[in-house]
Amino acid sequence: MRNFQVVLGVLFGVLVFLFLDYALPSRNTVRITNTYNKLTDLGWNKIFYASPDTGTVQNAQGLRDIRFIDTVRPNGKPLVYRNEDTGTIWPPYFKYDSSNLHAVAGDLKSSAEAPRWVSVTSYGWRISPLSIFPNAISMRPVAGPGDHPLNWPAMAILGVIGALLFLIWRMWNQFRERSIDPALARADRAIDRVDDRLDSARDRVVAESRQARGRFSGWVDSWRGKPRR
Missing domain, CATH: 2.40.50.140 (Nucleic acid-binding proteins)
Known part of the structure; x- marks a missing residue:
């Protein structure tokens, strides 16, 4: 690419x-x-x-x-x-x-x-x-x-084109700093919050799964006559 x-x-x-x-x-x-x-x-x-x-x-x-x-x-x-x-x-x-x-x-x-x-x-x-x-x-x-x-007409036209390109570049930079960069920062923060929530949910699911396996194992052991741990 x-x-x-x-x-x-x-x-x-x-x-x-x-x-x-x-x-x-x-x-x-x-x-x-x-x-x-x-x-x-x-x-x-x-x-x-x-x-x-x-x-x-x-x-x-x-x-x-x-x-x-x-x-x-x-x-x-x-x-x-x-x-x-x-x-x-x-x-x-x-x-x-x-x-x-x-x-x-x-x-x-x-x-x-x-x-x-x-x-x-x-x-x-x-x-x-x-x-x-x-x-x-x-x-x-x-x-x-x-x-x-001296070819001043071509120089003048190139000067005008250069000034317009510089103006467009400055406008784009200001637009990016005021609009695009803050939006990207907000999106990054939102993604980070989602990642944190996903990590918390995953940890909670893992912990609950372990507890459920422990309770199930205890129940099976009780039927086998083994003392619960």
Whole structure:
């Protein structure tokens, strides 16, 4: 049972980590190389794309018109973003300006000979075999490839989550001290009293049984002509 609880705890921790890693904003310094729209056929991976309620355009064949932003990292590795509104649907970034962001991204395009570096804030994962892309939220120019602005939004969210967890922990401890622990103590005392009564009853039954056996033995001996002890 103990091992089962440990496994459940580890699985829960992994799920929480993956959830936060996907939903929290991240920042990457990149160079924008291209911006374009593409009709994309979404299958099971549509859970990683915006909800149709956000106003995304989808034709009769089920192909969705999605904006993409091609970028290159300082180490030369590509990183492709999608650019979709989130609306009030999860995650709650309240993004409604994907058109404006696409225009800004197009204006910040540059070449390897004359690079312009940009810090892009996004959420989500880039998994190439599954055609999953992070969603760009905002961007702003930075001085160079080594400039990495502090990711204060993620830090603030983690701080709020930590404060809420601490508050819940404190409330649980107070509830346990005021309600659960006294109830357990009362239950322990009640169990002890029951045990004492059972022990007394058992001792009384044993004593009475011995007395009854003694009287019965005396009665049998009287019939045999033996003097009573």
